Amino acid sequence: MNLLTKTSRYYILYTIPVILISAIFIYFFLLNEIGESNESILLTRVKVIENYIAKGDDTVLNVFEINNEVYVKEIEKNRIIPQTIKDTLMYSEIEKEYISNKIIVLNSIVNGKNYQVKVWKSTIEYDELMEVVFVVFTLLLVLLFLVNLYINSKVSKLIWEPFKDTLVYIKDFNVNTKVYKKLEPNEITEFNELNSSLNHMTSKIINDYKNQKKFGENASHEFQTPLAIIKGKIDLLLQENSLNEETMKLLVSIEEATSRLSRVNKSLLLLSKIENQQYEKTDTVALLPLIEKVRMVNEDFIGHKNLQFVCKVTEEFNFRINSELCFILINNLIQNAVRHNYKNGQITISTKEETLLISNTGALEPLDESTIYERFEKKSSNANSVGLGLAIVKEIAEANSLTVLYKYENYEHIFSLNQFKR
């Protein structure tokens, strides 16, 4: 339920009792007013009749009598009838039913003669009045409802427009955004306040994010120098003639751990540099020579597993990408294909339209695509593997508008790279 429906629902809900109370009030008010006005009409008629009797003119009297609205009778001189006004039901010849009438009864002395005068007048019936009030107020309610609907559909939409803009802004918000656009002020105070709070928040988030990224990069840099010192000292210690074999082995273990640390650090540094958009320069990179270069670098590993390496990439096939990153991208994917392969297995690199496919034989079950790109997610127990290879692949792909997809088909693990249409 949206805010508009909710508010109108409450609006209608609270309107109903208000209308009901007003209807009851109006009913009794009208009843009273009509009664009073009828009484004064009857009194006036009595006066008119007295006047005509005094004049001896009975034409008006006849008209009243024809209408069956008056009854005049001479009575004894000393009989006094107190003036009473009451409601009564009388049979109407025209309507053929009993209808509600107001009647005044009194005695009146005109020219020394005493008359009993009864004057009556049909009056509005209670149920009729009720009906009128009911119809009017029902109509009012319906009208209110319709107006409400109209406000909802037209006016409110106009009023909520800036809010919707704000929503779109929030949905599209990305901390990595290169050009940061602030929300525009508008004429509604509440939304303005919302926007300025959001502006404050987003600029803080972006700043924090930038600082954090910068921190990651700086920290990685700062690690390199102490690591270099440790490495250097180990190299020096190994040259000492006084060392026994045990000590040397300990030193080599320390060195191996240091190297691993340095590799993790280099990978993290690479990741944060890509995230910090420090590889903005792109070229058109032909894939065929690059794949050949990567194959040469890894020929020992490919040869060791006796893998069949098939490259069916055409000379024209290229990506628009940073050339340094492209090498790392292809190298990581090919090393991945080697590492998770079995002896005498196969690596095939082919193209399909605009897509580069790197497929390899390996484990006979698909990998979990939701976790393979996660950092430090290791499939192999190899201590030399850092677990950042595919995370780097993903990051490079994203930075160069490439989609990287994984699928398992015909017992082969296939990674595909496709550049969005430029």
Next chain:
Amino acid sequence: MKILVVEDEIEMQKSIIRYLTLEKNIVEVANDFNSAYEKIQLYEYDCVLLDITLPNGNGLDLIKTIKNSRPKTGIIIISAKNSFDDKIDGLNLGADDYLPKPFHLPELNARIKALIRRNNFDGVDVIVINEITLYPGERKILINNNLVNLTSKEFDLLVYFIANKNRVIQKNALVEHLWGDNADQFDNFDFIYNHVKNLRKKLLAAHCSDYIQSIYGIGYTFKTEL
């Protein structure tokens, strides 16, 4: 050989000096931009090891100074930044090599030697040690004046060994020398073992002395003196 180390990290300086002086090099140090600048003006070096981030200045600015006043001096940038842009800038400005930290001292040593060799013998790039004669430019090796066929990796290993002769070289330094950053993912020690084994076999077959000694679990030494 005279080498200047421009590096602000004292422990790093000490390690480099110590390793390089094992080979009777004359090594001097400069802690910051200004003292480096001064030393370059005053003395002629065969090689300058240059850190880029220096107190009171950028190492890249020193490259031009060196190239203007001492064109024969070789320059190797040693930087913790491992930035591709810095590398390109440095090499464009006239630096001869770029070695990102952390590195192995034998690697640095091998690079210095290769650089000085190229600069000093007027293009005749040759290494002679007893019966072995290497032409790194042509990737050619003669043993007792007979041509020996080595694979590219075996050749690289031999050059590296000779540059660091009589030193203990650990396996990992060899791995990083042969594969650099791309070595990360594999258990490369087996490959090193195989390459060294094959190299040794080929050298022995050519009646070369058995210089390569393996130190089990640690690495190798190319022993030319007892």
